[in-house]
Amino acid sequence: MTLRMRNVVSKLRLRCRAHAVRGAQAFTAPHLQVRRAGLNAIFVFVAPPSIEELEKRLRGRGTESEEQIQRRLSNAKEEIAR
Numbered sequence: 886m887t888l889r890m891r892n893v894v895s896k897l898r899l900r901c902r903a904h905a906v907r908g909a910q911a912f913t914a915p916h917l918q919v920r921r922a923g924l925n926a927i928f929v930f931v932a933p934p935s936i937e938e939l940e941k942r943l944r945g946r947g948t949e950s951e952e953q954i955q956r957r958l959s960n961a962k963e964e965i966a967r
Contacts, residue, residue: 932965 933939939961943954 930964933961936962936965 933942936958940954940958943949943957949957
């Protein structure tokens with residue numbers, strides 16, 4: 886366990902981090918120090934109300950191309966299915 890990890894545990898500090906689903910999966914990989922250190926982590930998946938609502942929001946922002954929107958919708962469907 887690294888010194889920083891020991892400090893977090895000893896002070897019982899809570900950390901909140903935002904990760905994409907794939908990032909969170911990588912974070913919990915067995916070979917990582919956080920996992921080996923035995924720290925209890927809670928992961929929360931925040932889903933959109935619906936795929937239709939997600940699409941409406943993405944299009945409403947007007948910041949992404951059609952290709953990017955389709956890729957994000959496809960990723961969201963996969964993540965929700967997990």
